[in-house]
Amino acid sequence: MLLKDKFFRVEGTDVQDAAHAVFHVTLLADCDCYRGHFPGKPVSPGVCNIEMIKECAELLTGKDLLLAAVKQCRLTAVATPAVCPQLDVTVTAEGTGDGYTVTALIADSGKSYMEFKGTLILNQ
Amino acid sequence: MLYEGEAIKTLIPQRDPIMMVDKVWSAEGDTAVTGLTVTDRNYFLEDGLVAEPGLIEHIAQSASAFAGHRARVAGQEAPIGYIGEVKKFRLYRRPAVGEELRTVITMGTEVNGITLVRGEVRSNDELLAETQMKIFCE
Numbered sequence: 263m264l265l266k267d268k269f270f271r272v273e274g275t276d277v278q279d280a281a282h283a284v285f286h287v288t289l290l291a292d293c294d295c296y297r298g299h300f301p302g303k304p305v306s307p308g309v310c311n312i313e314m315i316k317e318c319a320e321l322l323t324g325k326d327l328l329l330a331a332v333k334q335c336r337l338t339a340v341a342t343p344a345v346c347p348q349l350d351v352t353v354t355a356e357g358t359g360d361g362y363t364v365t366a367l368i369a370d371s372g373k374s375y376m377e378f379k380g381t382l383i384l385n386q
Numbered sequence: 387m388l389y390e391g392e393a394i395k396t397l398i399p400q401r402d403p404i405m406m407v408d409k410v411w412s413a414e415g416d417t418a419v420t421g422l423t424v425t426d427r428n429y430f431l432e433d434g435l436v437a438e439p440g441l442i443e444h445i446a447q448s449a450s451a452f453a454g455h456r457a458r459v460a461g462q463e464a465p466i467g468y469i470g471e472v473k474k475f476r477l478y479r480r481p482a483v484g485e486e487l488r489t490v491i492t493m494g495t496e497v498n499g500i501t502l503v504r505g506e507v508r509s510n511d512e513l514l515a516e517t518q519m520k521i522f523c524e
Contacts (some may be wrong), residue, residue, distance in 0.1 A: 264430065264432050264437055266425060268449070271494050294403055295403070295404050295429065297401065297402070297403065297404075298400050298401035298402050298403055298404040298405060299400055299401075299404050300400065300466070301399075305468075307404065307443065308446075308469040308472075308509045309439035309440070309442045309443040309446070309469070310439065311440075312439045312442065312472070313437065313438075313439040316438075318441075328438065328478050328480075329438035329439070329475075330476070331441075331474075331475060331476050331477070332473070332474070332475035332517070333471050333473070333474070333496070334471065334472075335471065335472040335473070335475075336470070337468070337469055337470055337471065337473050340468060351410075354476065366459050380475070
């Protein structure tokens with residue numbers, strides 16, 4: 263995985279069933295992405311949060327997945343490792359045969375940062 | 387060619403290791419053409435291919451470079467833009483190290499600081515990815 267244990271770390275997982283789980287993650291402030299995004303003003307890149315959702319979906323399904331389509335992904339607040347070091351990534355992955363329809367929410371107790379709907383297919 | 391290499395830094399706030407545009411070929415009206423050569427140092431490289439979020443970031447930074455160019459032409463500072471929404475992204479193929487991406491950005495009208503952007507990423511005329519996004523500037 264590209265960003266697990268580099269941009270984020272999974273501290274715990276509440277698995278409801280094969281299609282639903284909540285991942286409790288920490289954003290890692292020493293990730294090298296913050297050197298460039300932005301110098302002196304670390305802001306978590308939105309695309310890294312998208313990748314974090316993809317990697318959580320891979321952890322949930324146990325499959326190597328590709329982000330084939332994003333129907334809609336709203337970035338509802340600016341995330342930084344200082345503002346929201348602890349986040350919950352709630353993932354639903356419904357199987358479609360060659361992949362999954364995934365909906366996900368990144369939030370902490372205060373607010374939500376990303377709402378995602380998309381299609382992840384098996385990487386083969 | 388309008389901008390290349392170091393000159394891109396006058397247009398966008400992103401820096402290494404996460405700079406995802408290295409050329410602006412043209413910018414006219416609502417359309418700009420940008421580029422990125424995929425190197426083995428690319429931040430989003432996985433198994434020799436640029437992962438999907440890297441293509442989205444390339445499109446976002448291409449739009450940011452276009453906005454930065456427009457600001458320069460108007461004698462203003464380049465704005466910092468954030469992605470507000472990604473919509474209708476489609477991945478067709480991930481590019482490999484050595485491929486030269488060429489991306490067409492179409493900028494919509496700005497309403498309340500939010501601009502609708504379309505991006506299409508090609509390599510040798512093959513469409514690799516496309517998306518719409520909303521960018522908001524501060």
